[in-house]
Structure formats: C-alpha cells, structure tokens
Amino acid sequence: MSTKRDAGSGTVVDGFGNSARPVESSAESPVVESPARRNFLRRGSTLAGGVIAGGASLAAAAPLAIPDTNQTFGKPIAEADYGVPSKFESNVRRRRTDVLKNRQNYSDWSMTPLADQHGIITPNGLIYERHHNGTPDIDPAKHRLVIHGMVREPLEFTMDDLLRYPSVSKFYFMECSGNGLTDWLKAASTTVQQTHGLLSCAQWTGIPVSWLFDETGLDPAAKWVMFEGADGAGHVRSVPLKKVLDDCLIVYAQNGEMLRPEQGYPVRLFVPGWEGNVSVKWLRRIKVGDEPWHFRSETARYTDPMPDGMWRQFSFEMECKSVITRPSGGMSIKPGMNEIQGFAWSGNGTIRAVDVTVDGGATWREARLEAPVLDKCLTRFRYAWDWKGGPATIASRAVDSTGYVQPTVADIAKARAIVGFVQHHNGVFPWSVAASGEVKNAIA
Amino acid sequence: MRSPDLLLPALIVPAMLAAIAAAGCATQSGTPIAAEAPHPQVKFGKPISNADLAAWDIDIRTTDGKGLPVGHGTVAEGKAVYDAKCIACHGPEAKGGPVYGTMVGGIGSFKTSTRVLTPGSMYPYAPILFDYIRRAMPMDHPQSLTNNEIYAVSAYSLNLNGIIPDNAVMDQNTLAQVQMPNRNGFIVDDRPDTKAVRCMTNCK
Numbered sequence: 224m225s226t227k228r229d230a231g232s233g234t235v236v237d238g239f240g241n242s243a244r245p246v247e248s249s250a251e252s253p254v255v256e257s258p259a260r261r262n263f264l265r266r267g268s269t270l271a272g273g274v275i276a277g278g279a280s281l282a283a284a285a286p287l288a289i290p291d292t293n294q295t296f297g298k299p300i301a302e303a304d305y306g307v308p309s310k311f312e313s314n315v316r317r318r319r320t321d322v323l324k325n326r327q328n329y330s331d332w333s334m335t336p337l338a339d340q341h342g343i344i345t346p347n348g349l350i351y352e353r354h355h356n357g358t359p360d361i362d363p364a365k366h367r368l369v370i371h372g373m374v375r376e377p378l379e380f381t382m383d384d385l386l387r388y389p390s391v392s393k394f395y396f397m398e399c400s401g402n403g404l405t406d407w408l409k410a411a412s413t414t415v416q417q418t419h420g421l422l423s424c425a426q427w428t429g430i431p432v433s434w435l436f437d438e439t440g441l442d443p444a445a446k447w448v449m450f451e452g453a454d455g456a457g458h459v460r461s462v463p464l465k466k467v468l469d470d471c472l473i474v475y476a477q478n479g480e481m482l483r484p485e486q487g488y489p490v491r492l493f494v495p496g497w498e499g500n501v502s503v504k505w506l507r508r509i510k511v512g513d514e515p516w517h518f519r520s521e522t523a524r525y526t527d528p529m530p531d532g533m534w535r536q537f538s539f540e541m542e543c544k545s546v547i548t549r550p551s552g553g554m555s556i557k558p559g560m561n562e563i564q565g566f567a568w569s570g571n572g573t574i575r576a577v578d579v580t581v582d583g584g585a586t587w588r589e590a591r592l593e594a595p596v597l598d599k600c601l602t603r604f605r606y607a608w609d610w611k612g613g614p615a616t617i618a619s620r621a622v623d624s625t626g627y628v629q630p631t632v633a634d635i636a637k638a639r640a641i642v643g644f645v646q647h648h649n650g651v652f653p654w655s656v657a658a659s660g661e662v663k664n665a666i667a
Numbered sequence: 668m669r670s671p672d673l674l675l676p677a678l679i680v681p682a683m684l685a686a687i688a689a690a691g692c693a694t695q696s697g698t699p700i701a702a703e704a705p706h707p708q709v710k711f712g713k714p715i716s717n718a719d720l721a722a723w724d725i726d727i728r729t730t731d732g733k734g735l736p737v738g739h740g741t742v743a744e745g746k747a748v749y750d751a752k753c754i755a756c757h758g759p760e761a762k763g764g765p766v767y768g769t770m771v772g773g774i775g776s777f778k779t780s781t782r783v784l785t786p787g788s789m790y791p792y793a794p795i796l797f798d799y800i801r802r803a804m805p806m807d808h809p810q811s812l813t814n815n816e817i818y819a820v821s822a823y824s825l826n827l828n829g830i831i832p833d834n835a836v837m838d839q840n841t842l843a844q845v846q847m848p849n850r851n852g853f854i855v856d857d858r859p860d861t862k863a864v865r866c867m868t869n870c871k
Contacts, residue, residue, distance in 0.1 A: 326766045327756075329806060356806055369720050370712070377720065378712030389707050438710050449726055455809050457802030459726060508723055517729045519799040522853070523789040529854065532777030538856040578865065587867045622865060630861035638860035643782050 315339045317349055318420075322405040322412055329357040330456070332399065334420025337566065338548045343394070343601040345423035347478050351499075352485050353399050353421065356455030359505055363489035366453070368473070372510035375440025382489050385475060388430045393472065393495070394600045396424040396568045398541045400498035400525055403648035407632055407641050410664035415551035418652065418664060422566070424601040427493050429474035432467050432509075445511045450492045453507035460501045461515035462494060466539070470495050473506065496570030496599040497539040498646075500525050527647055528640040535639070541570035543629050544649035545577050545604070545621035551654055552664045558612040563590070565619050566601045572624035573597065577604040583616035583653070584631075590619065610656065616665055618653040632666065725810070727798035732843025735794060739838040740819025742826040748816045749823050752805045761827050771827045774848045787828025791853060793845035796821040818842065 308315065317333040325331045332353040335345055352358075363382040371377035399421035405411040412418045432448075441464075448467050452458040462471070474493040475482060482488040487504030494501045500520065515521065515537070527535040545567035550556045563581075567574045573596055578587040590606040604619065621629045632650035635641070655665035717724070727734040740748075749761070758764025761771050773783030782788075786796055800817050803809050812820070822837040831837075831845060 327806075356803065356809065369715060369723060371715070371717070371720060371724070377715050377717065379715040379720075380712050384711040384713075387711050388709065389705070434706060435712065437706070438712050451726065455803070455806070457725070457809065459802065508720075510724075510726060512728070514728070514730070516726055516798075517792055517795065518726075519790070519795050522729075522791055522795060523784060523786070526853065528777075528782060532782075532852065534777075534849075534853050535857070536853040536855055538858060540856075540858070542858065576865075578867070580870075585868075585870050587865075587870065620863075620865075627859055628863040628865050630863040634861045634863050642780060643784070 312339075315349070317352065318416060320405065320412075321417055330355045332401075332421060334416050335423045336416045337420055337422065337546070338415050338551050338554070340548070343424050343566075343595075343603055344478060345425055347425070347480065347483050347486070350397075350423040350425060350477070350483070350486055351399065351421050353401075353499065354454065354456070354485070354504075355458050358485045359454045360484060361453060361489055361505060366489050366507070368490060368506060368509070370435055370439050370509045370511070372449070372512055373442035373445040374436070374511050375442075378435070378439050380435070382475070385430065385473065385490060388434060390428050390476075391430060391472065392426050392428040394424065394426050394595075394597050395493065395495045396422065396541075396599060396601045397493075397499045397502060398422045398544075398568070398570075400500060400538075400541070400646040401644070403650075403652075404644050404646060406652075406664065406666050407645055407648055407650070409667050412552070412664055414553045415546060415548050418552065418666075419546045419548075421499070422568075422601075424568075425477045426479070427472060427474045428476035428479075429472045429490075429493065432471045432473055432492070435473065435509075436468070436511075439511075441511060442513075444513050446513050447511075447515045449508075449510040449512060449516055450501070450503040450506060451508040451510070452487075452503050453505040458503055458520065459516070459518050460503060460520055461512075461518065462492075462497075462501055462539075464511070466494065466497070494539075496541060498525065498541055501539060525646060528642050528645060530640050538647055541568075542647070542649045543567075543569035543571065543574070543621050543623035543625075543627050545574075545619040545629060546652050547579070547617055547619050547654060550617075550656065550662045552662055554662045555660045556610060556656065556662065557660060558610050561608045561610050563606040563608050563617060563619075565604055567592075567604055567619070567621035568599070568601050569621070569623035569625075569627070570599055571627065572599070574602040574604075574621055575624050575626075576622045577602075578620045578622075579604075579606040579608075579617065580620075581608055581610075581615050581617050584618065584651075587620065612658060614658050615656040616653050617656060618651050620651050725798075725802055727794045729792040729794040729798060732792075732794040732839060735797060735839035735842060736814045737839060738814030738818050739836055740815050740817070740822050741836050742819075742822045742831070742833055744815070745819035745821070745823025745826075748812070748820050752812070753820065756806065761824060770824065774828065777849075777852065785828065786824050787830055787848070789849055789852075790847050791850050793821070793825060793830075793842050793847055796824055797842060 315336050319331060319333050333351060335349050335351045366382055368380040402421035403418055406418050446464050447461050448464050449459060449461050472493045473490060475490045477486060490506050491504040492502050492506050527538050529535050545565060547563055547565040549564040550561060563579055567577045577590040579590045580587045590604040593603040596602050629649060629651055635650055653665040655663050756764050756766040757770055763769040770785045773785045773788030776783040776788060797817050800820055818837040821842060822835055825831045825845060826833060
C-alpha cells in the first residue's frame, strides 16, 4: 500500500497503526505494514487460543444459534432502486440544533452526525445544510448560468453546456462559519454533532471558474466577483477575483453523483477552505466587478464582533481546527483501551500534526494522522488511550502547514469580542470524562 | 499581520500555485498527475445581451447605490406595505413578531455586552435595504414587490430606526446618500489574530 501527503512533518498511519513512523517530507512516501497491525493479528490468535482452552464452559453458557438470515432468502435485487442505509442505522441523521429553536425552518440549518462518520467522506445524505429560504426544486433542463459585468462578452450556459467541459474532482471539507457558535463560553450542546456538525467533506466534481472566465474574457480592472443563487433568498456573496482564479470550482456533482437538491442542485460554487456561506448553491449568476458589493450577507451577517464595538468583515478562511469525535459528548466509555479519534482540517493548507491531551491540557502527545492527508480536507487522527477510570478531560489541537497552531477560546478572546452569535469558532474543544465513564461537553 | 516565521510559507505557496497553474495541471496532493484535466480551450457559452438578462440583474453595489432602479417611496407608503406584507413575521412597527426579533434599535449597543443587530444599527450602507428586501422579502414571495414598494419599505425601516425624518422620500439618489451609524464600524480580515504555541508538557 502507498499513500500520498503534502510537505510537512508528521506521522501517517494506515489501518490499525499504533506505531507507524513519521514520514519524510515528500510527495509520495510508502507506508509499510505497521508493527501494530502484526501485533493485532498476533493478539487475535492468542485470544482464539484462549477461547479453545476454556471452550466447554463458555459454550454451555451461551450457545450460538444459527442466524435466521442463514436459513432463508434475502431480499431480491430490485429491477432498479437507490440503496439506503440499514434500518438499524436510523439514528444516524442530520439534525437541527437542539440549542437554538428557530421559529421557522426555511432559514435554518441541520448538522452532520460526525461521531458516526467513518473515514473522511461525509455521505451525501448527511452533508450539513444551511439555507436562507429552504431548498428549491430546480429542473436542470431549465436552469441557466449567466456570467456578466466586467467581462469582454457576457455568456449564458445551460447544464448541458457545463457538462461538456472536462471535469475536475477534488476532496475538500466544507464548514459553516457559524459552526460552534452556541458553545464559546458555555457548554450548551450535548453531542459533537451539535458542537461541530456544520462540517462535512466530499469529493466535489465540476470545472474551474477560471475556464469560464477565459471564455468571457475579463476586464483588466476586475477585482471582485459576485455569485448569486436561484433560491428564494437569492443568496449572494462577493468573492475576491484572485481566490476565484486560484481554485474555485463550478460544481455539479459530489461523491460520485449529481448534487443533492439541498447542496445546490444542479450547480453551485465551491470555494475551497473558505466559510461555506460563500459556496453559493443553486448558482444562477456570476457578475464581475472592481470592488465588493457589501451585501447584507457580508455586513450585517457573517461578520465577527471585535473589541470597541467593531466588526471584522470578509473573514473568509476557515482557520485550522480539530475535534475529538470519539469519545465525545453523550457517550459513555469503559476503563482500558479507548482509541481517541477525530478530525482535523485547515482552510489554509494541510494538517501537519494533531496533539491530544488527556489531562486537561497540562500534557500533550502527538496523535497519528491517517492517510490521506489532503489540502483543505478533513484529516483523521487517532490516539491510543488507556483510561485508568478516573475523571479526565480530553482535547485535540491541530497544527497546519502554515505553522498555525489551533488556539483555545481564551486565545481567541484576547483578539475578538465573544458576544452574541459569534462566527469562526476554531477553539480547542475539550470533553470531560467522569469516573462513571460519562462524556460531556467541557468547553466551559 | 503574519509573524515572520509564517511569512515564508505565505510567499512560497502562491508561487507554487502559480507554477502549477502554469503547467496546466493543478493537483490536490502537490504531485503533478498527467491525467488531470488540462484547460480545455473550448467554448460552450452562448452570448447573451444585457437586455435579455435585465430581469436577473438585481444586485446593488451598496456602497454607492450603483444598480438602484428608478422609483420612489415615502415612510407612510412604506408603513402600508409593511402592515400588509411584513407584519405577520416581524410584528408591529418592526419591533419583533412571531418569527423574527426586532428590526429597530440597537444603535450604540455594540460597545455593550449585548449587541442588538438591526438594519439601523448594523447596515453600513442604506442601499443594503433595497438589495436585500428585493431579493429575499417577503420570504413567502420574494422578488414580488414593486420598486416603489421596496423604496417605501426601506424608508419606513430607516424612519423607525430614527435615521430619516417622517417626510423623507427614498429614491435612487436619496437612499444612497443616507448616512448610516455603522458606516465606519468594519475592519477587513486581519487574521491570523491568535498566537497559540505548541506546548507539550507543563502547559498550565
């Protein structure tokens, strides 16, 4: 097996690794079969021997019956269908916040069940939602995308037109700037779905916006670009042209299928690493200008309260952040081996390292990163923890490829005003573990 | 501003991106992959005239009102529109209703521990009212108000917030000239603004 990662020091594991080695900074490094995996296999055979040795008494206590499923037809293959998760996984759902109760559910949000996400990809039906007037139901045959403003030639595109271009597919996280806004100074939320679930990750497929600008031509004085949706909010944001040309995509598919309606079907903007609000869904219009428009969504909303009554504007990048998803709020653990797992991500690059504390921040140890470690993408980390059974406070802290270290809420509060609905919470997030094993939100 | 030790990556990364873009093969891992789609040099867009996209061209550059259409509305006219089409969610005199909180007041609150965000306290430019009301309100029938109705409701909101007098008329000139209290309340992103260090032992 092999894996790829970006430049940076750190540790990468594959599979069961508990002792994989740090890899050198290189574009492609082989990851050898880890000693831990061999240990795991050996331990497995030892356990099997133990079962045989004590077999007689155990068998009498709990004889295994032949499962019903071994003795009957399964469900036949349908002529055509679309697969859905097992009914036994029905608890894994997007959920609205349980802290704030909006009195309408059109301008509202639902959150990804992060503790139940295995691997770095969020299934399409679980990608978080934030809409400003519900989900429109758009016929792709009737949809049009228009580019105008400071261009040489305004152009109109049908979906068929857009699908004729060669496609580009990229793995990127997407996070709402409001993720965690209920949990700065008090532990308001119970689960990691509620504290961090305005976060998802997918493989996005589409075409670079720059290709379409090559076609329209750009006025040399152009500096900002407006993106507008075909939803009932006509959602709109201004984005600097430099970022648009760098890596922004016109996206029509996610995780191998066309966008879900709630993710912008049939076409959306995707702005890698930046607050999700600028990745305008149901994209119908792009207008090029020479300065930002200062819309409501970039003045009265999506701005950050600062000291002295000021507001920070155009704070686009989602800075480096991490969270432990297992164990996390609402769970209960048993003494002994508990693998701490979680996600780290940065809108400014790749994850270089994740540290974990199990003593409330006095001591930190480097966790293992699981390949692949990709630019502006969720990265999984893991840390083997032998919990002795006493009260503990656990947390993670990520470092990205710029050298930026994930701050604590106290660090952030030195620079910003934490008052009201505060955006851009990337603070270190602790969970407390009681002697009983009960895990709770310990942000404050 | 970035600290000196962060400056180097900040300079290198754009240069790398430029180099990758020049090679025509932007890759996610940093490893050039020949199979990744090159710039296609094809043109599938169809020209469209400004006249044909006029109904879609609704954005207002709120700093100077560029894009505001012809029309006008008074405070009194705005109250009539508001009472017919807005009051159900926002309540009488925009003081908050069954669905949304107040849209009046809050001026001067940003230096207190409770910042009250309303169009009056928060909007740096008055044409934001026109742009937002036109594209998004009323929520059950957006883009249904006439230009005169939008100017009128904008006038009513500004009047309720004590920013324009009872006899004011809003149009494409007067709306852009309104001086909003929060005009100078914004700074542009200056992050990173934290200086966390990677302490490993005896950290507190």
